[in-house]
């Protein structure tokens with residue numbers, strides 16, 4: 001098993017699948033071809049789904065004994081950029097650690113999904129397995145959006161559970177935060193710096209915006225924390241404006257990110273944006289202000305009663321239930337009505353220069369997934 005994982009992961013790491021829109025990489029075209037060929041060799045009928053010019057998913061179905069029940073296994077094919085990495089596309093082993101871009105997040109798990117496909121094409125599983133290798137998780141989830149909107153609706157009944165093999169240190173990820181991006185733009189009037197009375201400063205009012213964001217943040221830290229995820233937070237992310245040192249600035253912009261908890265309402269978020277807009281408006285001056293929500297992804301939390309969660313706990317009794325700091329495609333799947341959990345290997349350096357995954361933990365993921373799938377019962381006819 002060790003050697004199989006190493007050689008397969010080495011092939012996957014060799015293929016540059018840096019996200020196209022986030023980091024200007026080639027996207028998933030080549031790696032999806034590799035995955036599709038691998039699955040086809042096993043006798044499956046993989047489907048390549050182009051979801052955008054540089055984004056491609058691969059999906060395949062492993063038929064089970066019970067054709068009326070299925071679970072979905074998911075992994076993303078894209079990685080973040082390879083900036084400041086020495087040899088990002090060649091796998092290097094140091095003891096139990098396998099280094100290279102994507103080993104941890106999450107080509108190690110892609111290798112495991114392919115090896116599971118190999119096992120279950122030789123040993124018919126009790127229920128059907130939907131394998132989804134998706135594009136663009138690192139940016140706007142074009143791949144998972146496609147799966148949820150275009151592919152999954154074909155299935156009746158829906159898969160009874162989803163497992164996202166993102167790195168979780170062999171713990172069971174039952175929840176994660178969502179995020180929402182906002183911006184305000186302040187419009188003033190340009191004038192020569194020597195004649196401020198002829199202009200309207202568009203930067204100074206941001207002071208009120210920052211103060212209000214700070215107030216909101218303090219309030220968030222003073223509300224009750226989620227037992228697994230902690231507090232909701234926000235931070236100012238990008239600020240720009242002005243043109244020249246001796247010019248009264250005619251425009252400024254402030255963007256911020258809010259990390260959301262399960263249960264927080266859209267209404268609450270809208271009110272926070274409104275508070276920031278109002279704060280800028282009340283700053284003295286004749287400036288104008290506009291605010292908008294740029295992009296939102298929901299938080300996620302699986303129901304404690306979900307069958308997939310119980311099955312995974314039974315297959316991996318030593319794993320703790322954890323909340324995860326990162327956002328994941330599982331939120332989209334959960335929102336579509338498929339209870340989903342996250343479970344994956346141990347490692348380090350997702351999105352960093354020294355990325356590695358533990359080989360032993362990949363073997364554990366394989367064994368636990370196999371045990372989980374085999375634990376589904378076939379109904380007696």
Ligand SMILES: [Zn+2]
Pocket residue numbers: 076105106137166167
């Ligand atoms: Zn990931």
